[in-house]
């Protein structure tokens with residue numbers, strides 16, 4: 428067998444302080460814009476953010492909830508714990524920094540990375556550095572902080588050196604078969620996108636009034652020709668939150684559903700029938716079934 432073409436697959440986490448270009452990198456690698464832009468830094472709770480399948484590898488990207496190094500309330504601590512837990516079962520970590528900049532926030536993120544995982548140092552935005560030799564002292568300083576399995580300078584916006592990055596990461600993918608079949612993949616990612624779109628509307632309209640524990644669960648996703656029927660529950664902790672999501676006379680939830688549906692129709696290039704309702708689920712974190720359905724195996 429040609430070992431060059433042997434498929435390898437595994438889980439990859441992209442981490443780094445805000446603004447280093449993680450979303451840009453992911454979008455560039457996966458080729459589909461699935462990281463949503465939202466007013467809140469921490470709306471991402473799902474693990475799988477994108478899947479890239481090449482001839483010889485499948486990279487399953489998992490996201491980690493936002494690293495909040497400035498605020499230390501209980502939820503942020505919980506999120507940092509979430510980060511550590513997520514990273515404990517990925518196969519390789521891409522630690523992204525910005526070329527020429529390594530500050531206390533980068534260090535705080537680096538501290539959360541597991542010792543026993545391969546970590547690739549991804550130096551992004553190298554297009555901003557005209558004289559490349561200026562990077563050498565910077566690289567020396569960052570690599571003194573911990574040992575990295577590789578150092579790859581890239582430009583996410585210009586798509587530079589991404590093949591090299593994937594080739595490095597591929598070495599650490601342990602599985603010799605695809606983790607996700609192609610059809611499963613589209614379904615999963617459409618489902619995922621559907622919940623992200625609803626959540627994006629939810630947080631854009633109500634972000635300040637809702638806790639991050641508010642999630643969206645896609646209960647049914649049916650495809651009939653060019654029509655998608657999507658049944659989604661917004662899961663809140665309390666009755667009070669339910670009333671907020673519904674709004675006066677149902678106005679808020681109607682607006683969320685309408686705007687999300689319009690976005691989905693554009694994205695899927697087809698008709699969407701969308702039903703959204705609110706469910707109160709106190710202590711949902713402890714409900715294993717729900718967690719599994721949200722992607723937290």
Ligand SMILES: Nc1nc2c(ncn2[C@@H]2O[C@H](COP(=O)(O)OP(=O)(O)OP(=O)(O)O)[C@@H](O)[C@H]2O)c(=O)[nH]1
Pocket residue numbers: 443444445446447448449450451452468551552553554555581582583584585
């Ligand atoms: N010049 C340059 N700019 C980049 C590059 N990659 C990302 N950027 C810019 O950096 C900014 C932040 O990029 P994001 O991808 O949103 O960063 P992020 O790490 O996902 O940020 P958070 O979501 O806040 O954690 C954007 O304005 C990008 O256009 C790059 O390779 N070169």
